[in-house]
Amino acid sequence: MTAGRPAPLGATPDAHGVNFAVFSAHATRMVLCLFAEDGRETLRIDLPERDGDVWHGHVAGLRPGQRYGYRAHGPYAPQDGHRFNPNKLLVDPYARALTGHPIWHDALYGYDPAKGPDSFSTRDSAPYVPKGIVVDPRFDWGGDCPPDTPIEDSVIYEAHVKGLTRLHPGASPPGTFAALASAPMLEHLTGLGVTAVELLPIHAFVDDKFLHDKGLTNYWGYQSLGFFAPDPRYHDGGGIAEFQSMVARLHAAGIEVILDVVYNHSCEGDETGPTLSFRGLDNASYYRLAPDRRRYVNDTGTGNTMNVDHPMVLRMIMDSLRYWVEVGHVDGFRFDLCATLGRTATGFDPGASFFDAIRQDPVLTRVKLIAEPWDIGPGGYQLGAFPPPFLEWNDRFRDTIRQFWRGDAGMVPRLADRITGSARQFDHSGRPANTSVNFVTAHDGFTLADVVSYAQRHNEANGEDNRDGHSANWSDNMGVEGPTADPAIMAARARRQRNMLATLMLAQGTPMLLAGDEIGNSQSGNNNAYAQDNEIGWVDWTAPDMGLRDFTAALIAFRKGHPILRQKRFLHARERAADGLPDLFWWREDGQEMGQADWEDAGRTVLCVEKRMAAGTPRYAASEAAVFLVFNAGGAAEVCLPPARSGWHWVLRLDTGRDAGAVAQPVSGSLACTAQTVLACVLEPLT
The missing domain is CATH 2.60.40.10 (Immunoglobulins)
Known part of the structure; x- marks a missing residue:
């Protein structure tokens, strides 16, 4: 020594x-x-x-x-x-x-x-x-070239390493990094058109004792033990090298890797928890302690909170982030309970040391940064309060889309805000419209198939008497709780799924798709499968809904093909587009512009919007002048088309009333919109 x-x-x-x-x-x-x-x-x-x-x-x-x-x-x-x-x-x-x-x-x-x-x-x-x-992390990256997909072109796919691959017949070894990067999985991801996989925590984590005692596991992984070590359950003995190989294969397929990271707390819990690492090394430095220093501040709901104000704790987090970028070549991070990382002695602060450290770092400022903008502490809900370049998970988007398509009253104004980037929350400090990470489903909650199949949660398998998980799901079973063979209900559920996916992909912001939603995956009504490392939590590949998969791929392709849907600038109707007209019109079905009385009509079920390229935005293509979208959560309606300028005409390109969704039909004057349908028309030049 x-x-x-x-x-x-x-x-x-x-x-x-x-x-x-x-x-x-x-x-x-x-x-x-x-x-x-x-x-x-x-x-x-x-x-x-x-x-x-x-x-x-x-x-x-x-x-x-x-x-x-x-x-x-x-x-x-x-x-x-x-x-x-x-x-x-x-x-x-x-x-x-x-x-x-x-x-x-x-x-x-x-x-x-x-x-x-x-x-x-x-x-x-x-x-x-x-x-x-002890590890030597050197790896022969060869010609690895991160895709570096612009955020406006990104479509994120949230997945669990094991959950996505455990039951896939061609992914091997099942449940590992290698399986995620196997040829069958790459074929599925590239065929779908997603640009990034966002992986639930892969840092080494612990199965909580209360779960162990029930014969369950910490499936999701939000109880970190080591911020530099990949969890052994996700590799076949190769450690970081297997992770690096996965990243290289995904990059070669044009897919980025984003890690869900949990720096807000550790697996050691409160004062009754185990001594595994941080507590025994320096409890008073690593954790935020209560005035009674026997106990811990618990803004995270897990028993403890990391003391990010301490320079060495902040250094550990920064070292970990840089390690995964420089050694693991990852392309970004999603920060669990990110509001906690911005807490100081006086509460949440967008100028906290954590944000300042990241924003000045030459390594971390070149990757994607996504905040989960809440925790359970005082003033913990901070949607829209994070500094650029952070993107934020937008749960209000999720709730609005579910409520609108369920038929809840008064949802049209909220839907209008969501499909234009949630400007009320994010249009400040130079933040782009892509700041809002839009999602209808995520790992935490119902799958898309369950949103349209269950009115209540069914979490009995978690061993908590069905008390855990969200109680406000804004879901609808369409007449039968759970599976049914009724063709009318099945058809209604399929259309509702197509409508919500279409709303997600047509909205301004950065769309995120939950793995398995594209093939109709169900968790049997469990909306909190954090402890279900089994068929409940795993994606079921035995009978995938390939029609829904093809529809989802067509939606993603449609989004990629139409820059107006992906533009970074907020649309406010008062701005001027390239052709001198306003960049945003809100229309009634009869062709008149929406008035105040229309916005205040709680019974309104149809929203029609015409989007154009925002003023000052470079024209990406001369093949479109505007996009006209119809969101109809009510009965059949006749919808007047906006005026088309000389030399241009409207072409219906998307109709969720049809199983395939894709259309190529010139239209003029008006068009029939069936009940419970999304339509998308593009103003294209006559040929």
């Missing part, structure tokens, strides 16, 4: 051995523990140097593959926020790989469960804690 270096943090191999560096501001001694492959602890060595709050040392002769962990000595004083216990083996927060997952046992707790969370446990936790693995 020699002094080594304080940077970089983590276990870094070189030609002579491995350098170890770990942060702790309040420890009095830091012990490196080495393990054999069979799990035996073979050596304990004190890290000999401390620079500031970084403990470090270099061990000659070690190589990649070495197992290790730490034991931190210091005060065990819960009343002061300190919970050091050298009997507990601790995972290195910077570990690039882990041997597995914790084995639930009372020894994992820093306290004696029989005596309460202020007591002190003398039991050794090493047999039950995963070990870090």
Whole structure:
């Protein structure tokens, strides 16, 4: 053992051995523990140097593959926020790989469960804690070229690595990174036309004890243990190399990779949780503590909140993000409960250190950044409050589209706002209309098939007496709860799905599609499948609805083919388009412009809009002057077309009343719109 270096943090191999560096501001001694492959602890060595709050040392002769962990000595004083216990083996927060997952046992707790969370446990936790693995992350990327898809051209596909591939007959090995990048999956994704996959958490995570005791698992993965290590359940022993290979194959197919990341809390829970890493290394630094420092601030609903205000915690997050971009070549991040990352002592602040750090970073400013704009703390709902270049998940889009197509009263004005980029929330600070990440469904909630098949949630399998999950789903079973063989109900459900997908793809903003929705995947009415690592949570490929898949692909192609639908500038009707006319018209069915009384009519079920290219926007194509969209949640209607200038005519290109959706029919004067239908016409030059 020699002094080594304080940077970089983590276990870094070189030609002579491995350098170890770990942060702790309040420890009095830091012990490196080495393990054999069979799990035996073979050596304990004190890290000999401390620079500031970084403990470090270099061990000659070690190589990649070495197992290790730490034991931190210091005060065990819960009343002061300190919970050091050298009997507990601790995972290195910077570990690039882990041997597995914790084995639930009372020894994992820093306290004696029989005596309460202020007591002190003398039991050794090493047999039950995963070990870090020294990794050399170098990878031959060859000619890898990230697609770098402009956000205005992006169509995001939210997926779970295992859930998407576990039941796919051609994806192998099932449930892994390799399966996600297999030829059959690439064929499906490229055929669909999506530009990016947004993966639910792939960082190493823990199965909560309460789930373990029920025989369930933390399927979604929102309980991170290591922010640098891919979870072992998603690879076949190859670790980061398998992840890198997946990214390279997806990039070669023109598909970006966005990671859902969970930096707002850790898997250690509150004061009654286990001591696995952060708590034992420096509880008072890593976590935001309550005034009673025995307890934790819980803005996340998971028991604890990471202390992003601390410079070393912020550094860890930034180092992790850069690692996945530079080593993993990922193309962006979706930040779980991002409002928490912007919290300071006075509440949420769009100028918080986390946002400032990212916005000045030359690596992170070139990738896509998406915020989940809420948490459960005071003032936690912050939709529209994030600084550029952050995009934001827009749950109001989801709710409005579901309510409009369900037939709820007074939804036309809200729909108008949603299909023009939710300007009320996002048109400020130079933010583009693509800031709104529009979705009708996501992992958290009903699938699209279930939105039209269930009026109530059915989460009994979660073991919480059906109390968990959203209660306000704005769903509709169309007359029968769950599956039915009634052809009329089946047809109505199919059309409702087409209508919602069409609304998603025709709206300004960045569309996000939930994996499986395009083939009619159901979770049997479970709207909170976080613990269902089984057929409930997995995408069912046994009988895919290929008609819906083809319709979805046609929708995506239509969106890509019409720049007016994808423009970045907000449309406000007062602006002028390239042809001198306003860039936005709201029409009644009779051809008259909408008036105040029309907007206030709660019984109105039809919205007609004419969109043109916003003023100052470069013309992308001379093949279209305007797009006319009709959203009809009511009965059959005759709709007058807007005037067409000389040399141009309207062509009906989309009709959700038809199974295939795609149309190529010149129209003039007016057109018949069947009940419960979306129409899209394009003003094209006469040939």
